[in-house]
Amino acid sequence: MLTALPDAASRLAALERDAAHQAALSAGDGRSWVRARDGVRPVVIVGAGQAGLVLARGLRRRGIDDVVVVDSAPAGSAGPWTTYARMHTLRTPKDIAWPTWGTPAVSPRAWFEAVYGASAWEGIEYFPTTAWQGFLQWYREVSDITVVPSTRVTSLSPTTVDGPLELHLDGPDGQWLLPAHHVVLATGIEGAGGRHLPALLADLPAERVHHTHDDIDFASLAGLRVGILGAGTGAFDNAATALERGAASVDVHMRRAAMPQVSPYRWMEFAGLIENYGSFTDAQKWAFNVHLSAVDQPATQNALWRAHAFDDFRFLTSSPWQHVEWTGGDIVVTTPHGIHRYDVVLAATGIAADLARRPELATVAPDAALWSDRLPPEAAAQNPGLAAFPYLDDDFGLVSRSAPERSALSRIHMFNHGARLSQGMLSHQIPGLVGGATKLAAALSRRLFERDSTALLEEYLAYDVPVGVQIGRRAQPASAPTPAAVASNR
Numbered sequence: 001m002l003t004a005l006p007d008a009a010s011r012l013a014a015l016e017r018d019a020a021h022q023a024a025l026s027a028g029d030g031r032s033w034v035r036a037r038d039g040v041r042p043v044v045i046v047g048a049g050q051a052g053l054v055l056a057r058g059l060r061r062r063g064i065d066d067v068v069v070v071d072s073a074p075a076g077s078a079g080p081w082t083t084y085a086r087m088h089t090l091r092t093p094k095d096i097a098w099p100t101w102g103t104p105a106v107s108p109r110a111w112f113e114a115v116y117g118a119s120a121w122e123g124i125e126y127f128p129t130t131a132w133q134g135f136l137q138w139y140r141e142v143s144d145i146t147v148v149p150s151t152r153v154t155s156l157s158p159t160t161v162d163g164p165l166e167l168h169l170d171g172p173d174g175q176w177l178l179p180a181h182h183v184v185l186a187t188g189i190e191g192a193g194g195r196h197l198p199a200l201l202a203d204l205p206a207e208r209v210h211h212t213h214d215d216i217d218f219a220s221l222a223g224l225r226v227g228i229l230g231a232g233t234g235a236f237d238n239a240a241t242a243l244e245r246g247a248a249s250v251d252v253h254m255r256r257a258a259m260p261q262v263s264p265y266r267w268m269e270f271a272g273l274i275e276n277y278g279s280f281t282d283a284q285k286w287a288f289n290v291h292l293s294a295v296d297q298p299a300t301q302n303a304l305w306r307a308h309a310f311d312d313f314r315f316l317t318s319s320p321w322q323h324v325e326w327t328g329g330d331i332v333v334t335t336p337h338g339i340h341r342y343d344v345v346l347a348a349t350g351i352a353a354d355l356a357r358r359p360e361l362a363t364v365a366p367d368a369a370l371w372s373d374r375l376p377p378e379a380a381a382q383n384p385g386l387a388a389f390p391y392l393d394d395d396f397g398l399v400s401r402s403a404p405e406r407s408a409l410s411r412i413h414m415f416n417h418g419a420r421l422s423q424g425m426l427s428h429q430i431p432g433l434v435g436g437a438t439k440l441a442a443a444l445s446r447r448l449f450e451r452d453s454t455a456l457l458e459e460y461l462a463y464d465v466p467v468g469v470q471i472g473r474r475a476q477p478a479s480a481p482t483p484a485a486v487a488s489n490r
Contacts, residue, residue, distance in 0.1 A: 002116055002120060002128055002131060003116070004115050004116060005115065005116060005117050008114065008115045008116075011114040011115070012111075012114050012115065012138070014114070015105055015110060015111065015114040016105075016142055018105040018110075019103050019105035019106050019142055022102065022103045022104060022105050023102070023103045025102075026102035026103065030063070031063050032063050032064075032065045032066070033063045033064075033452075033456075034063065034064045034065070034066060034448050034452065035065075035066050036066050037181075039179060040164045040179045040180060040181055041066060041067070041068050041178065041179065041180045041181070042064060042066055042067070042180070042181050042182065042448055043059060043064065043066075043067045043068075043180065043181070043182045043183075043184060043444060043448075044067070044068045044069075044070065044167060044178060044180035044182070044183050044184070045067060045068070045069045045070070045183075045184045045186055046070055046071075046153055046167075046183065046184065046185050046186060046187055046360065047069075047071060047078070047184075047185065047186030047187045047188065047191075047415075047416070048069050048070070048071035048073075048078035048079075048140070048145075048147040048149075048186075049071075049078045049079030049080075049136070049186065049188060050079060050136055050430060050433065051186040051188075051415055051416070051428045051429075051433065051436075051437065052069055052071070052078075052184070052186035052415075053069075053136065053139055053140050053143065053145055054099055054433050054437045055184060055186060055415065055437045055440060055441060056069050056143070056145045057101055057106075057139075057143045057145065058099065058101050058437050058438065058441035059441055059444060059445070060143075061101040061102065061441075062441060062442075062445045063445075064444065064445060064448065068148065068178065068180070069145060069146065069147045069148065070147070070148040070151045070153070070167075070169065070171075070178075071147055071148070071149055071150075071151065072150065072151065072152045072153075073149065073150070074149050074150050075147070075149040075150070076137055076149075077149075078136075078147070078149075079133075079136065079188065080188065080189075080213075081129055081130075081132060081133040081136070082133060083213075083215060084212060084213040084214070084215075084234075085129060086234070086237040086238055086240075086241045087129055087233065087234075087237045087300070087302070087303060088128065088129060088302065088306065089124075089125075089126035089127060089128050089129060089302055090126050090127045090128075090129060090132055090430065091126070091233060091300050092126070092127070092429075092430045092431055093125065093126065093269075094108075094109070094121070094124055094125060094126055094127050095109070096269060096430060096431045097271070097431075097434040098430075098433065098434060099433050099434045099437050099438055106139060106142060106143065108127060108132070108135050109121060111134075111135045111138055111139070112127070112131060112135065115131075115134070116131075126302070148171065150171055150172050151169050151170065151171035151172075152169065152170050152171070152359070153167055153168070153169060153359065153360040154168045154169065154170050154175070154359055154360075155167075155168045155359060155360065155362065155363055156168070156183060156360040156361065156363060156364065156412065157363050157364075158364065158407075158408035158409065158411075158412075159408070160408065161403075161406060161407065161408055162408075163408070164179035164180060164181060165179065165180050165181070165182075165183050165408060165411060165412065166178075166179050167179070167180060167183065167360075181411060181448070181451065182411045182413065182444055182447065182448070183411065183412050183413065184396075184413045184415050184440070184444075185360065185361075185412065185413065185414055185415060185416055185418075186415045186416060186428065187358075187360075187416045188416055188417065188428075189351055189416070189417045190213070190351050190417070191358070191414065191416025191417050191418055192353045192354075192355060192358070192361075192389060192390055192414060192416060192417055192418025193351055193352045193353040193354040193355065193357050193358065193388075193418075194351060194352060194354065194357040194358070195211040195213050195214075195347075195349075195351055195352075196211075196347075196349045196350050196351055196352040197209075197211055197347050197349065198229065198321075198347060198349055200321060200323065200324045201229075201324055201345065201347060203324075203326065204324065204326050204331060204345070205326060208326070208331060208343070208344050208345065209331075209344070209345050209346075209347065210344070210345075210346050210347070211346070211347045211349070212228075212230075212234045212235065212238045212346055212347065212348045213351075216238075216346075218241050218242055218244075218245040218247075219245050219246075221242050221245060221246070221247045221344060222245055222246030222247065223246060223247070223248050224247055224248055224342075224343040224344055225247075225248050225249050225341065225342045225343045225344075226239070226242050226247050226249065226250045226251070226342060226343070226344050226345070226346065227250075227251050227253065227331070227333055227340060227342035227344075227345045227346070228250065228251065228252045228253065228345070228346045228347075228348055229253055229321055229345065229346070229347050229348060229349060230252075230253075230254075230347065230348030230349045230350070231252050231253070231254035231256070231259070231299065231315070231317075231348070232296075232299055232348055232350070233299040233300045233303045234348050235252050235299070235346075235348035236252060236299050236303035236304055236306065236307040237303050237306070237307075238346055238348065239252050239307045239313060240303070240306040240307045240309070240310070240313075242346075243307070243310040243312060243313060247312070248312065249312040249313070249314070250307070250310075250312065250313050250314075251313075251314045251315075251316055251340060251342075252307070252313075252314070252315050252316065252348075253316050253319040253320070253321060253333075253335065254315070254316065254317045254318075254319060255318070255319065255320035256296075256317060256318070257317055257318045258317055259298050259299065259304075259317070260295060260296050260297055260298045261298060262295065262297075262298075263297040263298055264291075264292055264295060264297060265297055265425075265426075265431075268425065268426055268431070269426070269431045271434075271435070273424070274424065274426055274427075274431070274432045274434065274435035274436070275435040275438075275439070277423065277424035277426075277427070277435075278394055278422075278423055278424070278439075282374060282375075285421055285422070286371070286375065286379060286386075286421070289383075289386055289420065289421050289425070290382060290383050290386065292425065293383060293385075293386060316335070316337070318336065318337070319335045319336065319337060320335065320336070321333050321334070321335060322334045322335060322336065324345075330342065330343070331343070331344070331345055333345070351417065352385065352388070353385065353386075353388040353389045353390070353417075353418065354388060355368055355370075355390060355418075361412075364398065364409055364412065367400050367401050367402055367407075367409065368390055368398045368399070368400070368401070368409060369390070369391040369398070369399040369400065369401050369404065370387065370388055370389065370390055370391055371386065371387050371388070371389050371390075371391050371421055371422075372384075372387035372388065373391060373401065374391050375387060386421060389418060389420055389421045389422075390414060390418050390422070391421075391422060392414055392418070392419060392422035392423060393410055393422075394423075394443070395410070395413060395440070395443035395444075395447065396413040396414050396415055396419055396422075396423055396427075396439075396440055396443070397409065397410035397411060397412060397413050397414075398410065398412045398414065411447075413440060413443075413444075415427070415428050415436065415437075415440055416428055419436070423436065423439075424436070427439075
């Protein structure tokens, strides 16, 4: 159990001073050159989790200050860390690269060592989840990023090719309209669709089935038999959470014969791939992701140990669910190895890509290109789930089916799981932010410069502020000897 140092507050204050000094050393002139035009914000970021916050800071470092960040969660609760992320530690190694934008003092390690000490950092392998949430809250504060909380995007509508994107918002003060030139959807793993609940669970009573991303009342599972479909890390974290809250028993069912032993994600975590994944051809990107889906990755060791610590936990392999029936008292699950009876079942079955399921994308979804539009039919049939992902341009923007060369959809940037095929699995996740956020910040800067290029050129041509050049000798203080006096004394 981590304990903050007694002087953590003063250490954090010193770290914040270091951060301000480092930012000043590397900030250039700090000139803000992009501003709202006719009430249209240059950039609106939807999502105040790690991806949205990092991007907002990166834009500011590029002189793009007039950025609005909104999030559907209450203040301080953005991201999954206080909801369905039920793991004790992150799944990413602690020493992964982080985009500091020239300010190392705002890195996760700098914060952790200030709060818990350098020896504590050496003693961990993965960042504790509660500490990560604490870091992100501090990062938002020290970056001076204002977030509009508890505010949902009910729809997102383009006007004209070059006109504003209209975000219709619903928040504590009611409904309002926010026009923006660019919209970044930093909306996490469900940002291109939603939770996948297998059809064989559709007829179960609603209170008897949950997806592992749901807000589950685990205390209500005390004394109950729980079955979990799926065996990713989340399955074991949810199993352990249920058992910790008093569940009578928990079974995790895996369709594979054995847990995978190789994690392709560990191979991915190098700068060459993270920064250059977009340079793959479409065929290479497709092969990359088909392979990733086929081999998958193992559940993390800590999650496995956490669940297996309970005598009432079972892990069943080669155990796909063939039939599920509600008897009025039991959920009867048929597998190749027999019948199992549960009171409640959890679906650890991930997400499905479907733009139409997202309120903010429902209007544009019919015209947004998917990977299925760019693949031969036989390739798309190889993995229909992957083929349903959006096909994005090199700036993370949606591509229009009707006007692929020039459309307002290109100003809707998917900095979320929807970028998996087009821009890389890691682009919006912790290991890939150093590449993904840097790339997107540079793209937004370029696009805004192109939009404002005429005005900027006119401003340059009209610039006539004198710098105060004086002709002749430098004026000397009254007490200083003149050059002539110095010569006469030689």
